[in-house]
Every structure is written in structure tokens, then in C-alpha cells.
Amino acid sequence: MMRANFLLGSLISLASYGLGASPDTSSFSAADTIQRDIAIIGGGSSGTHAAIKFKDAGKTVVVIEPQAQLGGHVKTFTTSSGVRVNYGPSNFQNSTAVTDWFSRFNIPMVQYQQPGTGDKYADFSTGKELADGTLPHPDFGAYLQVLAKFPYLEDFAHLPNPIPDDLLLPFGQFVEKYKIQSVAYTLAQFATSNGNVFEQPALYILKVADIPYVQGIINGAVLAPASYDAQSVFQKAQDFLGSDALVSSTVSSATRSNSGVSLVVNTPKGKKLIKANKLLVTAPPKVDNLKPLGLDSRESGIFSKFQNKAFYTVLLNNTGLEEGFRYYNAKPDAGNTYNVPTLPVLQFIWATKDVDTYWAWYSCVNTLPDETVKANIIKDFKTLAPGSNPQIIAYSNAGPSGVGVSADEIKKGFYTDLFKLQGYKNTWYTGSAWISDHSAGLWKWVLGMY
Numbered sequence: 001m002m003r004a005n006f007l008l009g010s011l012i013s014l015a016s017y018g019l020g021a022s023p024d025t026s027s028f029s030a031a032d033t034i035q036r037d038i039a040i041i042g043g044g045s046s047g048t049h050a051a052i053k054f055k056d057a058g059k060t061v062v063v064i065e066p067q068a069q070l071g072g073h074v075k076t077f078t079t080s081s082g083v084r085v086n087y088g089p090s091n092f093q094n095s096t097a098v099t100d101w102f103s104r105f106n107i108p109m110v111q112y113q114q115p116g117t118g119d120k121y122a123d124f125s126t127g128k129e130l131a132d133g134t135l136p137h138p139d140f141g142a143y144l145q146v147l148a149k150f151p152y153l154e155d156f157a158h159l160p161n162p163i164p165d166d167l168l169l170p171f172g173q174f175v176e177k178y179k180i181q182s183v184a185y186t187l188a189q190f191a192t193s194n195g196n197v198f199e200q201p202a203l204y205i206l207k208v209a210d211i212p213y214v215q216g217i218i219n220g221a222v223l224a225p226a227s228y229d230a231q232s233v234f235q236k237a238q239d240f241l242g243s244d245a246l247v248s249s250t251v252s253s254a255t256r257s258n259s260g261v262s263l264v265v266n267t268p269k270g271k272k273l274i275k276a277n278k279l280l281v282t283a284p285p286k287v288d289n290l291k292p293l294g295l296d297s298r299e300s301g302i303f304s305k306f307q308n309k310a311f312y313t314v315l316l317n318n319t320g321l322e323e324g325f326r327y328y329n330a331k332p333d334a335g336n337t338y339n340v341p342t343l344p345v346l347q348f349i350w351a352t353k354d355v356d357t358y359w360a361w362y363s364c365v366n367t368l369p370d371e372t373v374k375a376n377i378i379k380d381f382k383t384l385a386p387g388s389n390p391q392i393i394a395y396s397n398a399g400p401s402g403v404g405v406s407a408d409e410i411k412k413g414f415y416t417d418l419f420k421l422q423g424y425k426n427t428w429y430t431g432s433a434w435i436s437d438h439s440a441g442l443w444k445w446v447l448g449m450y
């Protein structure tokens with residue numbers, strides 16, 4: 001059994017042991033006290049999935065989610081013509097974890113077809129299209145042979161210690177060493193939200209473009225709900241969870257120990273006290289996010305090493321772009337030999353199921369003010385379609401993204417220290433910084449215990 005699965009397995013098997021934390025219960029009435037086997041912080045993709053799996057296994061759960069809807073990054077917008085358009089996770093690997101999850105809510109799946117009929121490669125700062133043949137044809141076969149040398153990239157829990165030095169090379173050097181120049185441009189698109197890819201430790205870029213992900217793309221073995229509405233499964237999960245999902249709610253303080261966890265939560269119906277045997281944290285593990293949990297020095301010493309990038313996903317209409325096209329930002333004078341522009345940048349624009357609506361992916365190293373991001377996106381759209389008046393109709397700050405540490409920290413055994421925190425103070429963790437950026441990997445991590 002994989003190590004991570006074992007950890008969650010113990011999470012569930014210990015769930016019915018007695019409560020032991022001693023929170024200040026005096027100010028909470030019985031009506032304001034919620035007692036559960038497992039409390040889950042973050043009702044995004046992995047938190048919602050875990051809640052359903054635990055509940056189906058007979059455990060009692062509560063999910064605490066700051067947004068009004070479950071789903072986290074999974075976001076779907078209804079356009080003025082009534083089409084549901086995704087601007088978050090939209091397609092999923094063809095794995096048991098994925099098909100089980102959608103069939104749990106009777107949602108039929110189909111082979112995913114990327115909306116749009118053609119691709120254009122242009123420098124978004126000038127509007128100039130690249131000459132045909134500028135970008136090499138990506139040789140994914142060669143890339144998969146390289147990935148086969150590192151067969152543990154699906155889950156950070158499986159990283160060897162020590163980690164091969166080559167995985168710590170800046171990705172640009174890794175590309176040259178392994179002669180995978182032909183896939184460099186495409187991997188930079190796959191690993192959007194990870195900063196300037198050629199500067200990142202190769203580990204992080206290869207981990208995003210891992211074997212199941214790349215094979216899925218090559219073989220077209222990628223799934224979507226038949227409606228293409230990725231949010232629908234989370235809406236159904238939210239209906240099923242009912243009052244077990246505390247939405248528009250945040251944790252304000254916590255007591256955690258080896259015998260239980262208590263959380264004070266601000267909800268639209270006032271402050272509640274949650275007493276749970278176990279805690280599963282799915283929020284990105286940055287110290288600021290975890291502060292209400294009352295981190296001790298061991299925990300904050302580890303979590304404070306995490307750095308992140310910034311990433312935005314946006315829908316626009318009234319664009320004047322050519323119908324059905326996907327536009328990729330490719331810059332001949334980018335400063336690297338692969339035409340990959342330096343951040344901050346609008347990386348690509350996708351046609352969607354709605355012919356009038358386009359989906360833009362904007363990536364930066366550091367968080368920018370929303371107004372700056374919006375203005376930069378509009379500027380590029382106007383450059384691509386002079387005289388147009390594009391409108392932003394949906395906007396999401398999808399950060400913190402690319403949560404990771406320096407090559408030096410990885411070398412010193414960061415991930416070994418990190419994974420020793422699984423279960424410490426009855427607290428477990430999942431999400432992209434811990435397991436995988438792919439929904440399939442995150443759901444498999446939980447599914448492994450059944």
C-alpha cells in the first residue's frame with residue numbers, strides 16, 4: 001500500500017476513538033457545538049471528495065469552506081446565452097478514482113474534447129503571429145522515456161531521499177541535459193502557474209507534466225462530465241452534505257493534540273465549536289493560511305519554507321478574436337530559445353463551449369493587484385484584436401499556486417520532514433503542495449484506503 005494511502009487509512013480507522021482535546025467549551029451551548037469524527041478545512045476538490053468518501057464509509061464529517069460554494073478552483077460560469085463554461089479544472093484523467101467520483105453522483109462522463117478548432121501562436125505584446133515551424137513538434141515519446149527514470153513523481157510522499165540531483169537542476173538546465181528541447185514550450189504551458197518554468201527545480205515541472213497526465217493527453221484518454229459542467233459534481237456533493245458543509249465559514253482558532261481537535265469557526269449563523277477526532281487540512285499550507293490552527297514551532301518551521309506563485313483565470317466576451325481559436329503567447333525575443341515569455345504574462349487564451357466567450361490564463365511570480373491583472377489582460381486582447389472592446393465576465397485569483405520550496409531545501413530533505421507531519425497532532429494534509437496538482441492524483445490518494 002502506498003504510504004500516503006496508509007496515512008489516510010489510519011485517519012479513518014482511528015476516527016472513532018474518544019475525544020481528548022480540552023477546548024474552552026464554556027461559552028458554547030450544546031446547539032452551537034458540532035461533534036464529528038473528521039473535520040475538513042477547505043471544501044475544494046480534495047476536501048469535498050474526502051468528505052463524501054468518509055461519509056460513505058460511515059464516518060461523521062464537517063467541512064469548513066470560506067467560499068459560498070464547494071469546489072475550490074473548480075468554477076463554472078453561465079454565459080448570457082445559457083452555456084456553462086468552465087474556468088477551472090475541466091478535464092480529468094481516465095482513472096478509477098475519477099470515474100468513481102462522478103458516478104457516485106450519477107454524472108455521465110464522455111471523452112473530453114478541448115473546445116476550439118485551431119491554434120494560433122502569437123506574441124501577445126505585438127499581436128504578431130509566429131512563422132509556421134518556429135516551434136518544434138513536441139516529441140512526447142522522448143519525454144516519457146525521461147520521466148520513466150523518475151517513476152515516483154505522482155505523489156510527493158513517494159519521493160526518494162536523497163532526491164536525484166538532476167531533479168534539483170533548474171528546469172532549463174534539465175531540458176538541455178536530457179535533450180527534451182522539443183517539449184519545452186508545451187511543458188511551459190502545462191506547468192502554467194508555476195512561475196518562470198526554466199528557473200524552477202525540474203522536480204516541480206516534471207511533477208505537473210507527470211506520466212499519467214502526458215499519456216492522457218497523447219492518447220486522448222481524458223474525461224469530462226457529459227454536460228462539460230465541472231462544478232455540477234460539487235453542487236451535488238454540497239446538496240448531499242447539507243449542514244455538514246459549513247460554507248462562507250472560516251476557522252478562527254484551534255486546539256490540536258494527539259487525542260483530538262477543537263476548532264472555533266465563524267459561520268453565517270454565528271460562532272460554532274467543532275470537536276473532532278481528526279483534522280484534514282486541504283488549504284494551501286502557507287503559514288498565513290494555517291495561522292488559525294495555532295502552529296507550533298516544528299510546524300511553522302516547516303511550513304514557513306513554502307513559497308508560492310500567483311495565477312489568475314478569467315473569462316471574457318466581446319473580444320473580436322477569431323471564432324473557435326486557441327491563442328498561445330509565444331515570444332521570439334523571450335530571452336530563452338523556446339519562445340516562452342517571462343512572467344507576468346497572459347500565457348494563453350482558449351475558445352470555450354460558448355463561441356462568444358474566451359478563457360484567459362494569466363501567470364505571475366508574485367501576486368499583483370486585481371486591477372493590474374485585469375488591465376494587462378485587456379491590453380493583450382486589444383493588441384490581438386485591434387479596435388475590440390473585450391469585457392471581463394468572470395475572474396478568479398487561483399493563487400497561491402506553485403507552492404514549493406527551493407532546490408536547496410529539497411536537497412536537505414524538506415519532503416521527508418514535511419511528510420512526518422502527517423498525523424502529527426491528529427492533523428493530516430492533502431492538496432497540490434502535498435500530493436499532486438491533478439484531481440485524479442488527489443482523489444486516488446483518498447480512494448486508496450477502500
Ligand SMILES: Cc1cc2nc3c(=O)[nH]c(=O)nc-3n(C[C@H](O)[C@H](O)[C@H](O)COP(=O)(O)OP(=O)(O)OC[C@H]3O[C@@H](n4cnc5c(N)ncnc54)[C@H](O)[C@@H]3O)c2cc1C
Binds near residue numbers: 067072088289
Ligand atoms: C484554472 C485551473 C485549471 C485547472 N484544470 C485542471 C484540470 O482540468 N484537471 C485537473 O485535474 N486539475 C486541474 N487543475 C488543478 C486543480 O487545482 C486541482 O486538480 C484541484 O482543484 C486541487 O484541489 P484542492 O482541493 O487541492 O484545491 P482547491 O480546489 O483550491 O481547494 C482548496 C479549498 O480550500 C479553501 N481554502 C483556501 N484557503 C483556506 C483557508 N485559509 N482556510 C480554509 N479554507 C481555505 C479554498 O477556498 C478552496 O475551496 C486546475 C487548476 C486551475 C487553477
Ligand SMILES: *[C@@H]1O[C@H](CO)[C@@H](O)[C@H](O)[C@H]1NC(C)=O
Binds near residue numbers: 080356391
Ligand atoms: C458579455 O457577457 C455579459 C455577462 O454575461 C453579458 O451581459 C453581455 O451581454 C455579453 N456581451 C456580449 C457581446 O456577448
Ligand SMILES: *[C@@H]1O[C@H](CO)[C@@H](O)[C@H](O)[C@H]1NC(C)=O
Binds near residue numbers: 110111112220221
Ligand atoms: C477509459 O478507460 C477505460 C478502461 O480502461 C476504457 O474502456 C475507456 O475506453 C477509456 N476512455 C477513454 C476516453 O479513453
